[in-house]
Amino acid sequence: MKLDRTDRKILSILQENNKIPNIELASEVGLSPPACLKRVKHLRESGIIVRDVSLIDPVLAGNKLTMIVSVEMERDRKDIYQLFQRSIQKAPEVTECYQTTGSYDFMLIVCVEDILAYEKFLERVLRADPNIRKFQSSVSIRRIKYATAIDV
Structure with missing residues (x-):
């Protein structure tokens, strides 16, 4: 899959905060909310976005x-x-x-x-x-x- 500039911007933003509301994400990348949602869905279905996770501080979780x-x-x-x-x-x-x-x-x-x-x-x-x-x-x-x- 070829990524365009908008896809790359979406991915950059989602890597920093994957809980950003779609309406905010759409505004930041210059798309309508439905078009942005469609792109994110396509990025997930194509396997570019592998999964959404929470990053844990290992020391605070007890793994020092x-x-x-x-x-x-x-x-x-x-x-x-x-x-x-x-x-x-x-x-x-x-x-x-x-x-x-x-x-x-x-x-x-x-x-x-x-x-x-x-x-x-x-x-x-x-x-x-x-x-x-x-x-x-x-x-x-x-x-x-x-x-x-x-x-x-």
């Missing part, structure tokens, strides 16, 4: 520890990667997972309450997987930038 974990698999096989990906999808501590190039196969962002919770995650998910050759954990000291909005 963020770990960045690099994972190297034992073998470079599709079936092994798929098993790992299914395992990670089920782990609520993993907030982000990326398959990467380079020395490691996957990069995880893991948010937990404390080091004991992280150790439980390691035992249950990473150390229990016989297809993981090794993993490396780094503790995030502080979050410098966190954004969910992309440049459209």
